[in-house]
Amino acid sequence: MTQAPGVKKPAGRFWRWGILGTAQISTEIIRALRRSRNGILRAVASRNESKAREWARRYGIPLAFASYDEMLQSGEVDLIYNPLPTSLHAEWTMRALEAGLPVLCEKPFAANAVEARAVAARAAERGLPVAEAFMYRHHPQWARVAELVASGVIGEVSALHGQFTFLLDDRTQNPASAEMAGGALRDVGCYCVHFSRLIAGCEPSWVSAFEKRSCVDDLLLGLLEFPNGVLSHFETSIANFERHRAEIAGTAGALQLLNPWVPGDAPAVIRLLRPEAKSEEIVVPPADSYRLELDDFAAVCAGEIAPRWPAADAVANMAVLDALFASARERRAVSLP
Known part of the structure; x- marks a missing residue:
């Protein structure tokens, strides 16, 4: 296996994750990353600066950003987890891809198949992995x-x-x-x-x-x-x-x-x-389905394994x-x- 062409190698041993927003499901990701074999949680972003700082304080996250774009452009993260409301999945997954960052997007992948195809096409153009976060299938x-x-x-x-x-x-x-x-x-x-x-x-x-x-x-x-x-x-x-x-x-x-x-x-x-x-x-x-999901995605980004569920699967769903x-x-x- 070789690393996807658009993926930048992490600066250190671990892939640095950034979370878009402060959705409740993110607490499962935070917990899972504490046990990850190849990733760490580096940053959280919210359009509400005080909320981002509160989450960073509560969960021991090193960096808090007052906007999604600020985190995407910061150079402080290698991978993005997108748990935003479904209506925002496609927009912010594509903006992360444009910033050169692979994305694990919470299910459903988009609001509809038209949006899903656009996301998959953008990922292919950028040479970046993108996947739908169906953690159940990793159990x-x-x-x-x-x-x-x-x-x-x-x-x-x-x-x-x-x-x-x-x-x-x-x-x-x-x-x-x-x-x-x-x-x-x-x-x-x-x-x-x-x-x-x-x-x-x-x-x-x-x-x-x-x-x-x-x-x-x-x-x-x-x-x-x-x-x-x-x-x-x-x-x-x-x-x-x-x-x-x-x-x-x-x-x-x-x-x-x-x-x-x-x-x-x-x-x-x-x-x-x-x-x-x-x-x-x-x-x-x-088994920790969330940890397995996160570790698998990072391994795909590293070129260690082939994606078992590429973007085409998310489009089909x-x-x-x-x-x-x-x-x-x-x-x-x-x-x-």
């Missing part, structure tokens, strides 16, 4: 799932089911804001779509969706049809009680993931179901989200190219 339970599926223990995969729901009590937050490109599908349903594409191994040919909407999609039910015959259905909501579940059904059995998205510090449990056999629980030891929105809006099945 070792998914490698174990891939092994089980490949082994044939559940036969031929035929159906998938995903659930990612939670109750957003504070409706002033970004997931409840149309202006910020919020809503259930973009906020957490994107996990179910990505999981479906990952396991099916191809892109869906048709999608259908129904939604319960306020100013955003509070609840959305989706169905994906893949050209290899796999069907997937999922439920996502920001207005129902919390449920996390993924299931992979085959001709000879099924796999149930009891905490597929955010296992945290607990072991992950995969339940293997087969006819005429007792269910078996496969326990995967705890956004295209499915767009099609699901169109289906719910127009009340018809929508085909994808």
